[in-house]
Amino acid sequence: MSRQANRGTESKKMSSELFTLTYGALVTQLCKDYENDEDVNKQLDRILFSNFLPRGYNIGVRLIEDFLARSNVGRCHDFRETADVIAKVAFKMYLGITPSITNWSPAGDEFSLILENNPLVDFVELPDNHSSLIYSNLLCGVLRGALEMVQMAVEAKFVQDTLKGDGVTEIRMRFIRRIEDNLPAGEE
């Protein structure tokens, strides 16, 4: 009986490790393919006008559908609500952690997500020759892609990173503007 219960929690932990390990293999492969860390950072996030492959962004674009289907949250009325939903619902659902929200800018359009422990870096150490690599940059791309699908243009970047020796991992999110629905070119 107890053996069964053990298996249950073990397998949940294992699937998160599967994701962590797969992400690690991906970053390693990228480091091998591209010589400098800047390019790898771009690969993981995506810059709009480069023809680099959009990785995190693509994942975010699809993840938002899965998220909305499963979480039943309604429309967010402002950026604060959005921040709450991201931290309390989304992160919990997909990574099992609840980051805290701090450092709101006076205008209310920027905030920081503080992650005590980042599950992506569970078994990871950054070697010296890759000190400028933003390992978890995928998260920024995912956040950007997902929010763009709900009509919000945001910028996400890492301010602190436990891999680089900081105490916590901090992502700074900045609201740029609301995206209006554009009719495709040619249709009036």
Added chain:
Amino acid sequence: MADEALFLLLHNEMVSGVYKSAEQGEVENGRCITKLENMGFRVGQGLIERFTRDTARFKDELDIMKFICKDFWTTVFKKQIDNLRTNHQGIYVLQDNKFRLLTQMSAGKQYLEHASKYLAFTCGLIRGGLSNLGIKSIVTAEVSSMPACKFQVMIQKL
């Protein structure tokens, strides 16, 4: 506790990413498959280490293959292998009738030729897992009709 949707999306992104950065041609296709397989290999090695920390020693090869079919597959893909066949001489065929990584694609002949790209990572996963359990093998996969697929494991006797 990462959700399985995350892994699925990340895997698909990886496949399309590896292919986008390569050019056309037979050689490139092989190289991409190798890259994906190698990534799977690393992940399989790490995963099997974590997983078998507390389990008992395996009696023999068949026991290991059964472990892969039941516990390992359940952890990774939330279901067991549907059918395991062997010729008792080092060749095992694992059949999965509803492979998780292929269920999102249309069930039919349309994308059959592309299916192998999505199986490369998993072949590496199996190979890596077996390698860290002390078994050297070659793993290939084939798809005859989506989303069912067969993984063939050939044990290499040293």
